[in-house]
Amino acid sequence: MKLPFSQLDANGRLRHLITLEGLGRDLLEELLDRAGDCQPNSAQRPVPAPLAGWTVAHLFAEPSTRTRASFELASVRLGAYALNLDMMLSSRAKGETIGDTLQTLESMQIDAFVIRDAEAGVLERAARQAAPEVSIVSGGEAHLSHPTQGLLDALTIRQCKGRFDDLVVAIAGDIRRSRVARSAHHALAILGAPEIRIIAPAELMPAAGEFPGARRFDSLDDGLTGADVVMMLRVQRERGGGAAAPDGDDYHRDWGLTAARLRRASPGAIVMHPGPMNRGVEIASDVADGPQSVIFRQVANGVAVRMAVLTHLAEARRARGR
Amino acid sequence: MKLPFSQLDANGRLRHLITLEGLGRDLLEELLDRAGDCQPNSAQRPVPAPLAGWTVAHLFAEPSTRTRASFELASVRLGAYALNLDMMLSSRAKGETIGDTLQTLESMQIDAFVIRDAEAGVLERAARQAAPEVSIVSGGEAHLSHPTQGLLDALTIRQCKGRFDDLVVAIAGDIRRSRVARSAHHALAILGAPEIRIIAPAELMPAAGEFPGARRFDSLDDGLTGADVVMMLRVQRERGGGAAAPDGDDYHRDWGLTAARLRRASPGAIVMHPGPMNRGVEIASDVADGPQSVIFRQVANGVAVRMAVLTHLAEARRARGR
Amino acid sequence: MKLPFSQLDANGRLRHLITLEGLGRDLLEELLDRAGDCQPNSAQRPVPAPLAGWTVAHLFAEPSTRTRASFELASVRLGAYALNLDMMLSSRAKGETIGDTLQTLESMQIDAFVIRDAEAGVLERAARQAAPEVSIVSGGEAHLSHPTQGLLDALTIRQCKGRFDDLVVAIAGDIRRSRVARSAHHALAILGAPEIRIIAPAELMPAAGEFPGARRFDSLDDGLTGADVVMMLRVQRERGGGAAAPDGDDYHRDWGLTAARLRRASPGAIVMHPGPMNRGVEIASDVADGPQSVIFRQVANGVAVRMAVLTHLAEARRARGR
Numbered sequence: 014m015k016l017p018f019s020q021l022d023a024n025g026r027l028r029h030l031i032t033l034e035g036l037g038r039d040l041l042e043e044l045l046d047r048a049g050d051c052q053p054n055s056a057q058r059p060v061p062a063p064l065a066g067w068t069v070a071h072l073f074a075e076p077s078t079r080t081r082a083s084f085e086l087a088s089v090r091l092g093a094y095a096l097n098l099d100m101m102l103s104s105r106a107k108g109e110t111i112g113d114t115l116q117t118l119e120s121m122q123i124d125a126f127v128i129r130d131a132e133a134g135v136l137e138r139a140a141r142q143a144a145p146e147v148s149i150v151s152g153g154e155a156h157l158s159h160p161t162q163g164l165l166d167a168l169t170i171r172q173c174k175g176r177f178d179d180l181v182v183a184i185a186g187d188i189r190r191s192r193v194a195r196s197a198h199h200a201l202a203i204l205g206a207p208e209i210r211i212i213a214p215a216e217l218m219p220a221a222g223e224f225p226g227a228r229r230f231d232s233l234d235d236g237l238t239g240a241d242v243v244m245m246l247r248v249q250r251e252r253g254g255g256a257a258a259p260d261g262d263d264y265h266r267d268w269g270l271t272a273a274r275l276r277r278a279s280p281g282a283i284v285m286h287p288g289p290m291n292r293g294v295e296i297a298s299d300v301a302d303g304p305q306s307v308i309f310r311q312v313a314n315g316v317a318v319r320m321a322v323l324t325h326l327a328e329a330r331r332a333r334g335r
Numbered sequence: 336m337k338l339p340f341s342q343l344d345a346n347g348r349l350r351h352l353i354t355l356e357g358l359g360r361d362l363l364e365e366l367l368d369r370a371g372d373c374q375p376n377s378a379q380r381p382v383p384a385p386l387a388g389w390t391v392a393h394l395f396a397e398p399s400t401r402t403r404a405s406f407e408l409a410s411v412r413l414g415a416y417a418l419n420l421d422m423m424l425s426s427r428a429k430g431e432t433i434g435d436t437l438q439t440l441e442s443m444q445i446d447a448f449v450i451r452d453a454e455a456g457v458l459e460r461a462a463r464q465a466a467p468e469v470s471i472v473s474g475g476e477a478h479l480s481h482p483t484q485g486l487l488d489a490l491t492i493r494q495c496k497g498r499f500d501d502l503v504v505a506i507a508g509d510i511r512r513s514r515v516a517r518s519a520h521h522a523l524a525i526l527g528a529p530e531i532r533i534i535a536p537a538e539l540m541p542a543a544g545e546f547p548g549a550r551r552f553d554s555l556d557d558g559l560t561g562a563d564v565v566m567m568l569r570v571q572r573e574r575g576g577g578a579a580a581p582d583g584d585d586y587h588r589d590w591g592l593t594a595a596r597l598r599r600a601s602p603g604a605i606v607m608h609p610g611p612m613n614r615g616v617e618i619a620s621d622v623a624d625g626p627q628s629v630i631f632r633q634v635a636n637g638v639a640v641r642m643a644v645l646t647h648l649a650e651a652r653r654a655r656g657r
Numbered sequence: 658m659k660l661p662f663s664q665l666d667a668n669g670r671l672r673h674l675i676t677l678e679g680l681g682r683d684l685l686e687e688l689l690d691r692a693g694d695c696q697p698n699s700a701q702r703p704v705p706a707p708l709a710g711w712t713v714a715h716l717f718a719e720p721s722t723r724t725r726a727s728f729e730l731a732s733v734r735l736g737a738y739a740l741n742l743d744m745m746l747s748s749r750a751k752g753e754t755i756g757d758t759l760q761t762l763e764s765m766q767i768d769a770f771v772i773r774d775a776e777a778g779v780l781e782r783a784a785r786q787a788a789p790e791v792s793i794v795s796g797g798e799a800h801l802s803h804p805t806q807g808l809l810d811a812l813t814i815r816q817c818k819g820r821f822d823d824l825v826v827a828i829a830g831d832i833r834r835s836r837v838a839r840s841a842h843h844a845l846a847i848l849g850a851p852e853i854r855i856i857a858p859a860e861l862m863p864a865a866g867e868f869p870g871a872r873r874f875d876s877l878d879d880g881l882t883g884a885d886v887v888m889m890l891r892v893q894r895e896r897g898g899g900a901a902a903p904d905g906d907d908y909h910r911d912w913g914l915t916a917a918r919l920r921r922a923s924p925g926a927i928v929m930h931p932g933p934m935n936r937g938v939e940i941a942s943d944v945a946d947g948p949q950s951v952i953f954r955q956v957a958n959g960v961a962v963r964m965a966v967l968t969h970l971a972e973a974r975r976a977r978g979r
Contacts, residue, residue: 070404076743077742077743077744079761079762083765085740086712086738086766089738096404096407098398098404099398099399109610109613110612110614116631117611117634118401118404120631120634120635121401121404121405121637121638122408122635122638288757288761289752289753289757289761290753290754290757291753292752294752301757309761309763309764310764312765315765316765316766390730392726416730418726418730420720421721422721430933430936430938431933431934432934432936435933435945436933438953439932439933440723442953442956442957443723443726443727443957444730444957
């Protein structure tokens, strides 16, 4: 019988971070608090470094994504050695199993793995097979989960809005294929945001039953009305999945965030985007660069939340006596 | 006239490590002793680091092999800076010669090069052209040589068996194209293993005259009988070389190591594999994961022997006053 | 209105290094002086390291060029963390703008970017959009500019000749497509070399108006006569640009530097080449390896001038209070 999987250790601390779904509000808030202290200012780094002596392996099929760079910098700024391996676990050549690849690397004394994979389930499989002292951190899993993105989005919202408990958050665009939207939904639901809206044309809307509790809108104008937070998603053409989305100009006319549309949201609404942006498609350039945009603050917070997660994992391991 | 090539310096220490063939037993045993002290526990690392101030360049055509990662970690754990260059010397574009590529990099103050190349002779050519203070270390040369793999195999055997002088070692599979088998044979012959068996179907058996002193078997059942060490090799389909091997299932039926077959070996026999494994082809999963398997201990020893080799090279250089 | 671009800050120090054109002689000489002190001897490095706490991002489309390795080593030997991103800004996938890519990386606290790009203008665009504390350094821009190569060439000449003010410098080969030649011309003109010759077949000669002040020769024999410095360029077949150059052997007969041809130059003339060399095409092997060749000294000086530039940028930033 396959035991249910838990990301938590016996002390209720994270041993892995595969998804935000099911985590407690206290744990998420602690991670956000810690990330607030991790703003990367080299003069203020703790000595000794929290990850001194660690090796963190970064397994990304594509070496130059922003997420890989963000994790690499988080690792090294905490004192770890960053081993970069350009590979996707699920498509390893030479017939080797995922477990064997991981155990091989573990045998070289890797302390944590940051893994991005296009195949659902690979992250949990890796975590189930990991040695007791080794942590697995998701760098993005198929369309399902991108937990550190969810944390950086939550941190950005908390910094700008101060609270979650009366917020209307509108997430618009290619929801169906978006791990960003799923992890934002997980985080915001846990943190108590009372109204999460998902806004998409029918062909980009997720299946019924997904995004429990979210309000669904098939019009951007309607969905934006009164929103405190507007999170725009990029059309994931490269991710496929059977959805036929309108092309650039047409998409922008119906689904792009323009200054005029943004006026439907609350006066102090913030505009977010996980990047990379398609300016002129899902977002107008003047909105991306406008005073309500917090898009690059999200990126800075990305390094901070990844440092917070890695530090938490290291402390949890020390508490387990590993 | 071309002088004979020696890997040794005037003090009898290694200046390069291209092959184990021809090295002395004392030198090999010293490297194994030192590797035994290099078990990668960060708390026990010497200060100052043996390679502090060094730059080690890793030249591998494919960036994500286990051997590259193992060498990179050995380098950085000794205090060196690891420069990773995704290139194969023998196939450098732009018409540059191997000597010019190396001398260019040497001019940037590289202390050692770890080179994997698919072309025979490139490693020796590099070593002949290296500046006096620079060391060349093989990370695998064509089908010919993989000296640090031979050392890690020897270390693993010594740890498990305590001695070489009464061991029967069975190496089975694609011997013809295997640099792993060749370097294991070199190491074991030097260290005094009295009986080395090579076991393969005719089309994967090396030419007559290769593997001097080894006993040849064309049946896995026969070759395994009474063996103390069983080393399984993967079928190197990707390396070509004219040999037509049977396909997966057929291969497993005749040439795969199963639990039943393993019972022909000595009761305490250990099972080794250089990885990556094709489970269900050359080795059954329950054997790979069974109590006699030392496969992942081999990987851990890989980092240790590479640290031992690099430390030896650094000490030998200091002794030469470089 | 687009303001004129300046690489200098209000103190007259470099904020970026995109091109040598227009820089002052004092500034160039200071960089060369500093590079003379940066000869990479680990025992003599300043403590604390000039770039301690910095992250330098290296954006090169091809990961294994000598220039990328040279910059990476310069960065780490000054104490920075080297983030390597295999990407060309001008060909970023996913529709992201150059400005967004840079601002995303800047948000991760990158202190300097070293960028190689095949598209003219990308470096200036990056510098115009950079945050106030961030520096952009060219690692080679299209056929236009390669300022650190110009500096290393100037340093090598100064080391060998001691002065510029009576030198005849001959640059021969594929001038039209050579950023190396352009930056050498910039540096030498600023440093007061009285006679710069460009020597090329008509189809490799730059447009009229380029290389102001340079003497043009359509015969290598004539152009070499009396030269104190001979700088040979490789034929940049891979860079295209409409010029049809003769093939290898034919090229060597008419445009290759042989020992016989070199005798036309001054007795103590030095021979330079930016690498990678096509031996037997633009340069004969015995000349490349001969006593007048300073080709690998150029490479060593490459690390030194890059260390000098980065140190200058860091000091200039500190002086601005960033």
